[in-house]
Amino acid sequence: MARGAIAAGCNYYAGYPITPSSGIMTEIAAHFQATGAGVFAQMEDEIASACSLIGASWSGARAMTATSGPGFSLMQEALGYAYFTETPMVVINVQRAGPATGQATRVAQGDIMQFRYGSHGDVFPLVFCPASVADCFSLTALAFRYSEMLRLPVFIAADESVAQLRETAYLDVPAPVVPRRAVDDTPFDADIAGGVPGMPSFGDGAALLVTGSTHDGHGMRRVDSPEVHERLVVRLRNKTLLREAELDQTLLEDMADAEVAIVAYGICARSARAAKNALRQSGARVGLVHLRTLWPFPQQTLQAACANTPHVVVAELNLGQLAAVVQGVLMRPVHALSQVNGLPMSPGKIAAFIAELS
Amino acid sequence: MTRDLSHWLRHPDAPTAFCPGCGHGILLGTLLRAIDTLAIAAQDLLFVSGIGCAGWIPSPHILADTLHTLHGRAIPFATGAKLANPRLTTIVISGDGDLLSIGAGHLVHAARRNIDLTVIVANNGIYGMTGGQTAATTPLGVSTATHRAGNPDAPVDACQLALAAGARYAARFPVTDPPRLQAAIARAIATPGFALVDALSPCPTQYGKFQPEDSIAACYRRFEADVQQRSDAATGAAMPFGEFVP
Ligand SMILES: Cc1ncc(C[n+]2csc(CCOP(=O)(O)OP(=O)(O)O)c2C)c(N)n1
Numbered sequence A: 001m002a003r004g005a006i007a008a009g010c011n012y013y014a015g016y017p018i019t020p021s022s023g024i025m026t027e028i029a030a031h032f033q034a035t036g037a038g039v040f041a042q043m044e045d046e047i048a049s050a051c052s053l054i055g056a057s058w059s060g061a062r063a064m065t066a067t068s069g070p071g072f073s074l075m076q077e078a079l080g081y082a083y084f085t086e087t088p089m090v091v092i093n094v095q096r097a098g099p100a101t102g103q104a105t106r107v108a109q110g111d112i113m114q115f116r117y118g119s120h121g122d123v124f125p126l127v128f129c130p131a132s133v134a135d136c137f138s139l140t141a142l143a144f145r146y147s148e149m150l151r152l153p154v155f156i157a158a159d160e161s162v163a164q165l166r167e168t169a170y171l172d173v174p175a176p177v178v179p180r181r182a183v184d185d186t187p188f189d190a191d192i193a194g195g196v197p198g199m200p201s202f203g204d205g206a207a208l209l210v211t212g213s214t215h216d217g218h219g220m221r222r223v224d225s226p227e228v229h230e231r232l233v234v235r236l237r238n239k240t241l242l243r244e245a246e247l248d249q250t251l252l253e254d255m256a257d258a259e260v261a262i263v264a265y266g267i268c269a270r271s272a273r274a275a276k277n278a279l280r281q282s283g284a285r286v287g288l289v290h291l292r293t294l295w296p297f298p299q300q301t302l303q304a305a306c307a308n309t310p311h312v313v314v315a316e317l318n319l320g321q322l323a324a325v326v327q328g329v330l331m332r333p334v335h336a337l338s339q340v341n342g343l344p345m346s347p348g349k350i351a352a353f354i355a356e357l358s
Numbered sequence B: 001m002t003r004d005l006s007h008w009l010r011h012p013d014a015p016t017a018f019c020p021g022c023g024h025g026i027l028l029g030t031l032l033r034a035i036d037t038l039a040i041a042a043q044d045l046l047f048v049s050g051i052g053c054a055g056w057i058p059s060p061h062i063l064a065d066t067l068h069t070l071h072g073r074a075i076p077f078a079t080g081a082k083l084a085n086p087r088l089t090t091i092v093i094s095g096d097g098d099l100l101s102i103g104a105g106h107l108v109h110a111a112r113r114n115i116d117l118t119v120i121v122a123n124n125g126i127y128g129m130t131g132g133q134t135a136a137t138t139p140l141g142v143s144t145a146t147h148r149a150g151n152p153d154a155p156v157d158a159c160q161l162a163l164a165a166g167a168r169y170a171a172r173f174p175v176t177d178p179p180r181l182q183a184a185i186a187r188a189i190a191t192p193g194f195a196l197v198d199a200l201s202p203c204p205t206q207y208g209k210f211q212p213e214d215s216i217a218a219c220y221r222r223f224e225a226d227v228q229q230r231s232d233a234a235t236g237a238a239m240p241f242g243e244f245v246p
C-alpha cells in the first residue's frame, strides 16, 4: 500500500502509530526522508493526522494516512469534513478485531459499516478492499486516481491479514493520476448529476473559502437555505452512486454455471477461492464473487452474477455486516458465514459450510 | 491615521455576523491593519479558523484563502497546509474554547514542533456561540450559563501554555488597546516559528448576560479586570498584558 501510494505520487503523509497499520507509516517516512519526495508528519493523534491531510490537500498535495480501528473512529469527524468540502485524500484502515481496543494484532472485517456510515449526515463514500499484495499496490494507486478525479476522500478497507501478507506479486504500472483542474469560478458546485468542480489550491490567488458548513458554489456559508443544502448533499451522493459501474472492481470466478456463489472480500476472498477450487475438483458447481469495491456497493454486478444461483454464501469476519446488504440487494435470503474470533477463516470451514447446504 | 482596509474584505459593504459590541469585529480590524503594515501579498496568506463566533473572523470576511475547519482542529489543518506549502504565511485565528479546550492538545504539539504558524486566540472567556457556558478561560468565580454561582476552576493561561510547549513568541493584549495588539500580531507573524497572541475580545452578549453591568463598555472593563486579577488572587499566577519571549 505504501508503494502504491508512492507510485501514485503521494507527497504528504501524516500518521499516528497503531498496530497493525504502522508499517505503512514507517515505510513512507523512510522513503520521503531518503528521497525528499514528500513531507512526513508524525502527528499527536489521528484527529490531527486526518485534519492535516485536508490542509495539505488544499495546499496541492496528494495526501494519505493509514490507521486501524480506534484511530479510524477518531478520524470520523474530519473524514466527513473532507467529504463535504470535496477534498482529495486517501485513508487506509487496516481492520483489526474490535470494538474498542479488541485484539490489536488479530484480523477482522468489522468496520465495513463504519466505512459506509462512519460520519454523521448523509455520506456516500468510495471504498476499495484489497485481498493480495498486488491489490494493495494497485487499489491504493487507484484510490489516489479517483480521489483526485472525484475530489473525494477515498478509503482502503484493508484487514490485518492482507496487510501483513508476503507473496510474490506482479505489479502493473498504475494508471496515472490526472492532475486536478486547478481553475474554477465555482469550486464547490457543478452539474448536480454527479459533477465534480475544479479545485484551486491555497496560494493560487483564488481567495478560497473552504468551509465544512453548508456552502454555495463559491464556498459561502449558506446555513439557512434548504435548496443549497439539498443540492450539495444530493450532488455529492451522485458523484459515487452514479458511477457504480465505473468504480466497481469486482472479480467474478466460475460464476457462469454456479449453483453456490460465495461472496467474499479481503482475506476471506482468498479462503473462499481455495474452497471453491477444492469443491470444483469434486464436481460441485461453486463460484466466487470477489468484491474489491465495497462502497458504492456493486449492486448491478451482484444481481447479474447471482441471478441464477440458488445459494449465496457471504463469508466475512464480522457478524454478517455485508450479508445483510447482499440479502437486501438480491431480495432473497442468503447464508451468512460469520467468524469473529480474530483468526482468518479457513478454506475448510467454507467448504464444509457449503457441503452442508446441499 | 485611518487606513483603507477595504481591499482586504471580501464583501466590503456587508455587515459582519457579530452581535453589536462584539470584540471579534475589532479584532478583525486590528488583524487586517497588522497585515496591511507587513505588506504581505494576499495570495501568500492563509487564514485558518475553527468553529465558534471567532471562527467567523476570517471566514468569509477576509479576501484571501480561508479554511474554516472543525471545532478545535484549526491548528492541525493549518499544520498540513503549511507543511505542504511552506510559502504560505499561515495565521490561525479562533476562539478560546476552540484553541484552549477541545483543541488544546494540538496547540501544545504545534508549539513543540515549532510549526511556523501565528495563532491568535480570540479570547472572550466563554463559549459564545453555544450560549455562554463556562470555558477553559473563564476567570475564576465568574457566573456563566453552566455555573451560575461562579466558575469553580482556574483558567488556562494561553501564553504560558504556549511558551512552556516551545512557542517562540507570546503576547496578551485586549482589543481595547489596538496599537499594542496590532504590534503584537505583526511581531507574531514576523516571528519565524510558532507564535501566539492571546487577544482579549469580549462577548457582551453571552459573557455579559450573567454579569451585573448593563453597558457594553462596563462589560469590557470587567472582563479585562477579571482576566488580570481574578486568576491572580486565586491561583497565584497573574495573567498580565504584555509580550512574553522565551
Ligand atoms: C465537536 C464539536 N463539539 C461541540 C461543538 C459545538 N460548538 C460550536 S461553537 C462552540 C464553542 C465556541 O466557543 P469559542 O471557541 O470560545 O468561540 P466563541 O463563540 O466564544 O467566539 C461549540 C462548543 C461543535 N461544533 N463541534
Ligand code: SF4
Pocket (backbone or CB within 6 Å): B017, B018, B019, B021, B022, B023, B024, B053, B054, B124, B128, B129, B202, B203, B204, B205, B206, B207
Ligand atoms: S455571542 Fe458573543 S462572541 Fe458571539 S458574536 Fe455575539 S458578542 Fe460576539
Ligand SMILES: [Mg+2]
Pocket (backbone or CB within 6 Å): B052, B095, B096, B097, B122, B123, B124, B125, B126, B127, B128, B135
Ligand atoms: Mg469564546
